[in-house]
Amino acid sequence: MTVTCAIRYVIDPFQREAFEAYARTWLTVIPACGGDLVGYWLPHEGTDNIAHAMISFPSLAAYEAYRARLRADPAGAANFALARERRFILSEERTFLTPVTS
Template sequence: MPVTCFIRYQIDPFQRAAFVAYAEAWGRIIPRCGGALIGYFVPSEGTNDIAWGLIGFDSLAAYERYRATLRADAEGRANFERAQAQRFILREERTWLEGVAGTLNRAAEVTP
């Protein structure tokens, strides 16, 4: 994937289950709208209020098409609205990343 949208969430740690349900809904919505969902990640140990989502796109133009499709998606709008109503996301930051050639999906080399 040429570009990846890296989303850092500060979540209410007492509403972790609500965030998990929100992320699971994106598992259906994002691919349908044209994004390549890499995954959502919630705290397991350590800091209990930071979660991440990663979505890949072929280009920033593909992201813009995705956004337009997402705005028209009823389930996507409902998921955003639920997050706003329940307030389990306290803060959200987006960063755009490019993968470094030779490092993506690289398996361990086996020495004979």
């Protein structure tokens, strides 16, 4: 069963470019650590402080193993540290979804 982690970010709209750089870093780090990155989305029109990401995994156990690899990865750890230092992410929520199939 595939599980997709949907992340909803509340970002500082005045630091949109910083969040975009953060997201671009994950484009290579997440797949290298075992996540099937569906993508990152930035605000375009309307609400200017909500961004999204979706990453799929074969199971919740695979997600947990991925999180451990991500935290140990030097580029991943540096990206997490950058977000904490710059404070362009105000909050984030994770929801785990499964696809509807016939």
